Amino acid sequence: MARFTRAGAVVGALALVASLALTACGDEQKNPEFVGGSEPSASASAEPGAAEPTTPAAPSGPALALSPGDGTKNKPVSTEISAKLPDGAKVSTVTLTAASGGAVAGTLRTDGSAWVPNAPLKYGTRYTATVTATGADGTSSQGTSSFTTMAKPRSTVGSGLYLFDDKSYGVAMPVVTEFHPGIPKKDRAAVQKRMFVRTDPPQPGAWHWVDNGTQAYYRAPEYWKPGTTLTVRIALAGVPLSNGRYGDVDRKATAKIGRSFVMKVDNATKKMTVYENGALVRTVPVSLGKKSTPSSSGTMVVMEKKESTVFDTRDDPDPANRYVTEIDFAQRLTWGGEYIHAAPWSEHVQGRQNVSHGCVNVSTANARWLFGKTRIGDPITVKGTERRLAAGNGWTAWSLSWSQFVKGSALPVPAGGSGPAL
Numbered sequence: 001m002a003r004f005t006r007a008g009a010v011v012g013a014l015a016l017v018a019s020l021a022l023t024a025c026g027d028e029q030k031n032p033e034f035v036g037g038s039e040p041s042a043s044a045s046a047e048p049g050a051a052e053p054t055t056p057a058a059p060s061g062p063a064l065a066l067s068p069g070d071g072t073k074n075k076p077v078s079t080e081i082s083a084k085l086p087d088g089a090k091v092s093t094v095t096l097t098a099a100s101g102g103a104v105a106g107t108l109r110t111d112g113s114a115w116v117p118n119a120p121l122k123y124g125t126r127y128t129a130t131v132t133a134t135g136a137d138g139t140s141s142q143g144t145s146s147f148t149t150m151a152k153p154r155s156t157v158g159s160g161l162y163l164f165d166d167k168s169y170g171v172a173m174p175v176v177t178e179f180h181p182g183i184p185k186k187d188r189a190a191v192q193k194r195m196f197v198r199t200d201p202p203q204p205g206a207w208h209w210v211d212n213g214t215q216a217y218y219r220a221p222e223y224w225k226p227g228t229t230l231t232v233r234i235a236l237a238g239v240p241l242s243n244g245r246y247g248d249v250d251r252k253a254t255a256k257i258g259r260s261f262v263m264k265v266d267n268a269t270k271k272m273t274v275y276e277n278g279a280l281v282r283t284v285p286v287s288l289g290k291k292s293t294p295s296s297s298g299t300m301v302v303m304e305k306k307e308s309t310v311f312d313t314r315d316d317p318d319p320a321n322r323y324v325t326e327i328d329f330a331q332r333l334t335w336g337g338e339y340i341h342a343a344p345w346s347e348h349v350q351g352r353q354n355v356s357h358g359c360v361n362v363s364t365a366n367a368r369w370l371f372g373k374t375r376i377g378d379p380i381t382v383k384g385t386e387r388r389l390a391a392g393n394g395w396t397a398w399s400l401s402w403s404q405f406v407k408g409s410a411l412p413v414p415a416g417g418s419g420p421a422l
Helices: 185-192 365-375 402-405
Strands: 066-067 072-075 082-087 090-098 106-108 113-115 125-135 140-149 156-161 173-179 195-198 208-209 216-221 229-234 250-257 262-265 273-274 280-286 296-300 304-311 324-332 340-343 361-364 379-383
Touching: 066 140, 082 090, 082 125, 090 106, 090 113, 140 324, 156 229, 156 250, 173 229, 195 216, 208 402, 280 365, 324 365, 340 365, 361 365
Parallel strands: 072 140, 262 379, 340 361
Antiparallel strands: 066 082, 090 125, 106 113, 125 140, 156 173, 173 216, 195 229, 208 216, 229 250, 262 273, 273 280, 296 379, 304 324, 324 340
8 A cells, every 4th residue: 555654665566356146235325434443544635535626834844755656557446645744744634626626535544654545536537646745843745746646447346235235134234345367365454445334333353355356245243233334335346456447336335233133043042032132032842954955054144034035945955955945034144044933843843853955943932923014134153053053154254253253354453452543
């Protein structure tokens, strides 16, 4: 990442990257300004989220060397602005204007490394950046640079964001990004620097990459606090990757976390205990997967809800597991096909015997009640079965301890966790 560095330091190259559109993901949505895991600095713009030029003090110090350098061509539309600063100096203003005269809004990263536009720049457009810095002695330095962005690339990486504006989610809802094809390992740190999350009230968090690079999850050490607002920007439009592809679009969402609703299933008792805002509200008999088709042990979250659907497993290699059945009150837990759902055919053994193909079978009455209470992102923990939940088989962010989870970050995670600085 190019940085606002001290005199004598080398100005690093801009860290830039990519993202996939999946059918379950929404298009770009209108959102407030993006920020990182901590509050951004407002000192580099006229007002929060704005980049209206201000009148800086007359420069009295040495001219600043900016990146991109003056006359640079074919820059990605994810370009950030950085400068080499005199010792002790701090950035006071950053302005970026297009050749047409339009000002670009942006935010200075809290670590001072770069100024990030709030939206992708336009392809094939000339921009002029001006940075003013003030030294500890009050002297002012300024630098100006003009550069041109590249033409729209032909090869892109698709991206998805499983979060939508103005929706309310459960306390275990991870920020889920998806990429197709997956992000190469060598590019993940640069991609992660462009994935911004803000929580209100503030809570630490970290990213974790699934091994093949097709998904990354963001979560906190514990479940989100009820009432939390998540503001997310996956800022990957035009970001170059080592495989010659570029990110497709920026994706944004601002969503709410609702009340706490937690389900726990113990295979030893074959009971589900349900807690709302920490209080036990119901105990539900269940039937889990039989030994030949066990349920997964681990913490899953509700990913999808269908009041009525059809389970069709006629392509299963085992004839004993092939069936077509109408299902009511189905709540998806894994991509592999594990659900909570009504199973009137097994009500006589629920609480005593496992007979399902891996799902959490409950009575129709309990399934209806649960369906009416849950939100996408509500957690369910199953323990004591013959199979462990596989990473990536659903939104598996919570199936790891925090110490295990942070090992999947492409960037160092401070103690306690934190989002990308912006």
